[in-house]
Amino acid sequence: MTTIEPGDIDEAAPPSGAGCEECMAAGGWWLHLRRCAACGHVGCCDNSPEQHAGRHQEATGHPVIQSFEPGEDWFYDYRSGEFFEGPRLAPPDSHPHSQGVPGPQGSVPPDWRSRLNP
Numbered sequence: 001m002t003t004i005e006p007g008d009i010d011e012a013a014p015p016s017g018a019g020c021e022e023c024m025a026a027g028g029w030w031l032h033l034r035r036c037a038a039c040g041h042v043g044c045c046d047n048s049p050e051q052h053a054g055r056h057q058e059a060t061g062h063p064v065i066q067s068f069e070p071g072e073d074w075f076y077d078y079r080s081g082e083f084f085e086g087p088r089l090a091p092p093d094s095h096p097h098s099q100g101v102p103g104p105q106g107s108v109p110p111d112w113r114s115r116l117n118p
Helices: 021-026 052-060
Strands: 033-036 042-044 064-067 075-077 082-084
Touching: 021 042, 021 052, 033 052, 042 052
Parallel strands: none
Antiparallel strands: 033 042, 033 064, 064 075, 075 082
C-alpha cells in the first residue's frame, strides 16, 4: 500500500517544462512524459530510450511521479510499485495537446518503435 511521506508531493511545484528536460537539451525524443511530484522535474517514461524520469528518481530519491500526458492524472510510487490517485498539482497538468506522442515533433526517428524499451 502506498504511504505518502512529507516531501513526497509538493502541490505548488510547477513542471520544469513542456518536455523531458534532458532529452530536449540533447536533441532527443520520448514516448511519454512523467512529472516528479516532489520537485516538478519532467522526464521521459521507462519505455523511452533514455528513461529520464526513472533516472531522476534514482538520483534524487523522489519516489512519486504523475503522468504528464493529456487526460491522465494517475500517480505512481516507485517504492511500492503502485498507482494511486493524488492531489491536484500546480498547472499545467500535461504537455501541450499539440505536442503529440511520441515527441517532440522533428526529433522522433522514423524507426522509433524499434528503439523503445520493453
